[in-house]
Amino acid sequence: MTTLPLCRLDELAEGTAKRFDVEGQRLALARIGDDVYCVADRCSHEDFSLSEGEILPAECEIECARHGATFDLKTGAAMSLPATKPVATYDVTIVDGVIEVEVP
16 A cells, blocks of 8 residues: 555635545545545446536435435445446555655
8 A cells, every 4th residue: 555645735625626636546535524435436327527516515426427326435335326347445644744644
């Protein structure tokens, strides 16, 4: 596993997601309050960027902008159709205000 710094916490607005391309992977960082989550930035239903979707803070989910499938930001589980398969999740830490993600 490799730990990579992606951005400063203050560069990721609360209630938003942002795409990062690192180590040959597309990642979506999502922020709800002071909590930050990282999932693969590809909807498992169709190859579409999840970072373009809406964050659902009460459910701790991200919604795919293309067809409305939602994914749990903590586990990656598909929470609504048309998606039935999960997306990968990655461990996130915040060190001195910098968001770091562990990738394989």
